[in-house]
Amino acid sequence: MNVLGLTLARGGSKGIPKKNIKPIDGKPLIAYTIESALNSGIFTDYIVSTDSPEIASVSKKYGAKIPFMRPDELSGDTILSRDCVKHAVLECEKLYNIKYDYVIELPCVAPLRNSFHIKEAFQKLISTGADSVTSVVQMQDKHPIRMKRLVEGKLQDFCNEYPEGEASRRQDLELCYIRNGAIYSMTRDCIVKDFSRHGNECIAYIMDEEVSVNVDTMMDFKLAEVLLKEKKQTNIPFHELNGV
Secondary structure, X not given: OOEEEEEEOOOOOOOOOOHHHOEEOOEEHHHHHHHHXXXXXXXXXXXXXXXXXXXXXXXXXXOOEOOOOOOHHHOOOOOOHHHHHHHHHHHHHHHHOXXXXXXXXXXXXXXXXXXXXXXXXXXXXXXXXXXXXXXXEEOOOOOHHHOEEEEOOEEEXXXXXXXXXXXXXXXXXXXXXXXXXXXXXXXXXXXXXXXXXXXXXXXXXXXXXXXXXXXXXXXXXXXXXXXXXXXXXOOOOXXXXXXX
């Protein structure tokens, strides 16, 4: 099997400037994803798709391939991930003269995801024969039945079909999950032919809450750093493994 692993890392982060390479517990944020990808041992090729020379340089330092720089038309903040993933697959197939069977996108906003999670999600994709396997985490207090909208300053249920009512104890609510932004694994046909990261049959890979921090805000960043310092992240750094 030929498996392409990739991380999308645009240079124009607005919420946290230079987020992808911002130091977190002593290393650039993207380094945690690169290390977990390389330590998984499942990839024929693992690349970082970026439009930033600075991100490219940092990514190379930690062992990722940068076979191309992402073109301007795929570098805006309104571009969908699926466009960049498909572009990366087709570019790598041309450059490496190969056809991939599977594609796994590993966003760099999930520094607590490790190589074990990547391998488990990939094995689930193979064993189920699904179009894709996407990582999720169970919702706790922020259950959708508790979501509200403001109408002229007044609270109303966001979804009228499922009103909260007077009693909404967490333990009584139906289990609910949300994508945690850690792993998107898919068949080549799913992304190239169907132009989707999910396809018709998407299977869930459930991850624990403590490894599901998705770094989008400074609060997320601080939480991830606390967890990393508590040794929640178990990857062995790629540069230490290889004596770099």
